[in-house]
Structures are given as structure tokens and as C-alpha cells.
Amino acid sequence: MIEVEHLSKTYGSTSGIQDVTFSVEAGEILGFLGPNGAGKTTTMRILAGYLPASSGTVRIAGYDVHEQSLAVRQRIGYLPETPPLYLDMTVEGFLYFVARLKGVAAGDRHRRVKAAIERCNLQEKRRVLIRKLSKGFRQRVGIAQAIVHDPPVIILDEPTVGLDPRQIIDVRNLIKSLADSHTIVLSTHILPEVSMTCNRVAIINRGQIIATGTPDSLEANLAGGAGYEIETEGDSAAAQQLIKMLPSVRSVESISTTETNRYVLRVVSQPTTEPGPDIVAVLVGMGLKIYEMRRTRASLEDVFLELTMEEKPLESESGVGRGGFLNPPVQESGVGSGE
Structure with missing residues (x-):
């Protein structure tokens, strides 16, 4: 439904985004994730036809954004970070106005x-002036204007920014319900939004895509990810040594607890392995008591921090990038990103 290939945008000699490539299948919700200034808004504006690219191509529903801009705009609904609302119009009047502008x-x-009013749960507010609405309801009106012409693709730039927790949950549920009949690109730097809303994730940093995949696949591929924490007692050094010898274990460390003679073994497993039964066998074989054993895994926050702070490339689900890895991030521009 959406195909982005080698998309770049420069401002003079400064790069805003560089060689951005990703795709979104019909019915998917793609979380476009990155820190402030990473190039999210620049990319969203290019996808929406609001900003021209310096190079590269974007095709939406089979139409080229640059060559067939009008056809693309008829097939997308766009919500920028600040909803484009006329505050002195009623909700219903504004949506009729937008519908006419969009050729309905x-x-x-x-x-x-x-x-659109029913989908966004605005029935009780349809005759209310927009300036009298809370921020959460204004955001709903912004989404309603994006879907009033029933486009196959919806592009949402930071749709929950500035909302309170209740409003965030309401907007999140609304976005998930739209995926039944729409393809959605959701730009955000709020990690819970991605985990709870999106089927796939594309992480952008310093203007370039550095990872793509499902939230689960990104978490599973993170170095130092899944493993176990086991509370036990006895010979800590010997337990560490034996567990470290297991082929499915990457590392193990011992952490003291407040309980006398007890400690927690923090074990990190090799990717795609399951060392749990072997760890239990080692500890039982040593005659050690196991008070608690719990599975641990990397969170999307761990993935995000490792990739955007330490700038480590992560192999994607499709091997995007050169040599099977995603390309390293380019120098951050800080210019024209709109973020």
C-alpha cells in the first residue's frame, strides 16, 4: 500500500533525511518511531505531499506522490502534529467543509x-464550537477530518502528544479500530503507543532508518535481551561458572539481595535459545534451593535506547540495508525537520 524507496531531503548542504526506505502493507499500522529531530515529521510531510523530496520515490496505493500528487491526496488522510482546525466552526460544520474540499x-x-463523527465518537459534540472542545476532542476532530473522505491510507503525526492518560487511551483505541479498513502510518516518540498500537515498527535516527520489524522481533534481536533472573542461595561463584558453560547462555552475573546468603543470578541467553531447563538442572544438581525464577526480556524501550543512543545497527526482519544490516545513521541535521 505504501512504498518508500531511497527517500532523501536536504536543506542546502544539510541533510534532513537520507536514504529512507520502508513499506507498509494494506491493513497494517506502522509505528514510525524516533527521538525528536530524527526526521519523522519531514518524512510524514513528504508522504502526504506537503513537502517535496530531494530524491527518492514514494508510492501510495500505486500512485507516485511527486508525479501524481492529486491522485495521492485523494487517497490519504493526513493529521499533522497540530490539527488543522477552524476553531469558530462547529464540529459538524467543519467536517462538511472538509468533505467538500476533499471532493466528496x-x-x-x-x-x-x-x-466520521460516529467513528470518532463525536456525536455529543457535533454542534459544539471547536474552540470549546478539550484537546482530546480536538484531536478526535483532527482524525475525523482525516477520514471523512474514507481514504485507504491514514498518516498521523504525533496524534497523542499533549493528551492526558485517559485521552491517550481513547485515541489509541480509535486508531486501532481504524486499521480494520485503513492502512496507517503513526509517527511518534512515545514508546507505549508503538507497543500497544502498531503491528510493525520503523525506527529512524539522525535522518535514517536504523531498524524495522515487529515489536517482538526487535525485542528478540536486541543484544543482551532475553533471559532469566533466579533467586537462590549457596555457592555463587560455582553456580555462575557452571551456568556460564551452558551453550545457550551468553552471560551470567550475581546480584546480592537483602536476604542472608541469598543472591539473584541474572542470566542472558543466546538468541533463539531456551536455557531455562538447563539452568534449573545445574542448580538442582548442585543442591541449591530455588526461591524464585522469572523470565526477562528486552523491552521496546531497551531497543530504542540501544539503537538511538549507542547507534548500533540491528539486523531487520527483511535484511534491509547493505550487507544484511541496516545502514548506520547519518549526521543529525537539526534543520527543517519540523520536530
Whole structure:
């Protein structure tokens, strides 16, 4: 549904984004994740036809954004970070106005506006002036204007920024419900939004994609990811030595506890391995008591921090990038990103 290939945007001699490549299948919610200034908004604006690219191509629903801009705009709904609202119009009046601007046939406008209001749960606010709405309801109106012409693709730039926890949950549930009939690109730097809303993730840093995959695959591939924490007692050094010899174990460390003679063994496993039964066999064989054993795994926050702070390339689910790895990030521009 969306194909982005080698997309770049420069401002004079400064690079905003460089060689951005990703795709989104029909019905997917792609979380476009990155720190402030990473190039998220620049990419979203290019996808929406709001900003021209310096090089590269974007195809949405089979149409080239640069060559067939009007056809693309008819097939996308775009919500920028600040919703484009006319505050002195009522919700219903504004949506009729937007529907007319977006070419919805006169005989179909009532149905489309009614559907957008119901989908965004705005029935009780439809005759209220937009300036009297809370930020959460304004965000709903912003999403309603993006879907009033029933586009196959929706592009949402930071849709939950500035909302309170209740409003975030409401908007999150709304976005998930839209995936039934729309393909969605969701730009954000809020990690829980990605984990709870998106099917796949693309992480951008310093203007370049550094990882793509499902949240689970990114967490599984992170170095130092999954493993176990085992609370036990006895000979700590000997237990560490024997567990470290297991082929499925990458590393093991001992952490003291407040309980006398007890300690916690923190074990990190090799990727795609399951050392749990072997660890238990070692400890039982040594005659050690096991008070607690719990599985640990890297979170999406761990992935994000490792990739954007330490700048380590991570192999993607599709091997995107040169040599099977994603390309290293380029120098951060800090210019024209809109973030």
C-alpha cells in the first residue's frame, strides 16, 4: 500500500533525511518511531505531499506522490502534529467543509460526515464550537477530518502528544479500530503507543532508518535481551561458572539481595535459545534451593535506547540495508525537520 524507496531531503548542504526506505502493507499500522529531530515529521510531510523530496520515490496505493500528487491526496488522510482546525466552526460544520474540499460528492457528504463523527465518537459534540472542545476532542476532530473522505491510507503525526492518560487511551483505541479498513502510518516518540498500537515498527535516527520489524522481533534481536533472573542461595561463584558453560547462555552475573546468603543470578541467553531447563538442572544438581525464577526480556524501550543512543545497527526482519544490516545513521541535521 505504501512504498518508500531511497527517500532523501536536504536543506542546502544539510541533510534532513537520507536514504529512507520502508513499506507498509494494506491493513497494517506502522509505528514510525524516533527521538525528536530524527526526521519523522519531514518524512510524514513528504508522504502526504506537503513537502517535496530531494530524491527518492514514494508510492501510495500505486500512485507516485511527486508525479501524481492529486491522485495521492485523494487517497490519504493526513493529521499533522497540530490539527488543522477552524476553531469558530462547529464540529459538524467543519467536517462538511472538509468533505467538500476533499471532493466528496454532495449526495454522499451527509453519510461520510455522519460516519466520521460516529467513528470518532463525536456525536455529543457535533454542534459544539471547536474552540470549546478539550484537546482530546480536538484531536478526535483532527482524525475525523482525516477520514471523512474514507481514504485507504491514514498518516498521523504525533496524534497523542499533549493528551492526558485517559485521552491517550481513547485515541489509541480509535486508531486501532481504524486499521480494520485503513492502512496507517503513526509517527511518534512515545514508546507505549508503538507497543500497544502498531503491528510493525520503523525506527529512524539522525535522518535514517536504523531498524524495522515487529515489536517482538526487535525485542528478540536486541543484544543482551532475553533471559532469566533466579533467586537462590549457596555457592555463587560455582553456580555462575557452571551456568556460564551452558551453550545457550551468553552471560551470567550475581546480584546480592537483602536476604542472608541469598543472591539473584541474572542470566542472558543466546538468541533463539531456551536455557531455562538447563539452568534449573545445574542448580538442582548442585543442591541449591530455588526461591524464585522469572523470565526477562528486552523491552521496546531497551531497543530504542540501544539503537538511538549507542547507534548500533540491528539486523531487520527483511535484511534491509547493505550487507544484511541496516545502514548506520547519518549526521543529525537539526534543520527543517519540523520536530
